[in-house]
Amino acid sequence: MKATPTAIPEVLVIEPRVFGDARGFFFESFNQNAFDEAVGQHVEFVQDNHSRSTKGVLRGLHYQIEQAQGKLVRVVSGAVFDVAVDIRRSSKTFGQWVGVELTGANHKQLWVPAGFAHGFLVLSETADFLYKTTDYYAQAHERCIxxxxASIGIAWPEIGAVPTLSPKDEIGAELVEAQVYS
Structure with missing residues (x-):
């Protein structure tokens, strides 16, 4: 496994070793020891999630103000532009974002630690998005930016239309008004 820091060093692009031939491919999508070594600490995951979305769907920017979740995200089919936004007020990178294209073909994963808002935009006709979380979903603590x-300024890829949002995402807070981490 190769772990590459992004412009926000705590957010890592994880690339597994893929073994392929004419029959297809094989790779370890998760190895606890290798992952812990890559992030420099033991991380325990408690929940796995699977989301399928169609082209132009934008999910996010989500986080839980309590029971904060670290997320290890990947795409098994299709393509998304995946984004993490630092919402730790005491961080020198507060309000900054990083984005990575994750596809079923490139096998890249993104480690989004607790303290970040997360979202993605579907670029392909459909995308199957899988993610592990370090804490359980808690609707009472869920927040959306x-x-x-404009204060964050994410450069989302052009898709030729306005993204499709859930009602919850349509009423997300501006960062300046959002409840964030200290």
Whole structure:
């Protein structure tokens, strides 16, 4: 496994070793020891999630203000532009974002530690998105920051249409008004 820091060093692009031939491919999608070594600490995952979305769906920017979740995300089919936004007020990278294209073909994963808002935009006709979380889903603590907040300035890929949002995402807070981590 290769772990590469992004412009926000705590957010890592994880690339597994893929073994392929004419029959297809094989790779370890997760190895606890290798992952812990890559992030420099033991990380325990408690929940796995699977999301399928169609082209132009934008999910996010989501986080839980309590029971904060670290997320290890990947795409098994299709393509997404995946984004992490630092919402730790005491961080020198507060309000900054990083984005990575994750596809079923490139096998890349993104480690989004607790303390970050997370979202993705589907670039392919459909995408199957899998992610592990370090804490359980807690609806009472779920929060959302606007995907198009000008103060964050995410450069989402052009898809030729306005992204499709859930009602919850349509009313996301601006970062300046959002409940964030200290």
């Amino acid at each position: 606007r995907w198009d907040d």
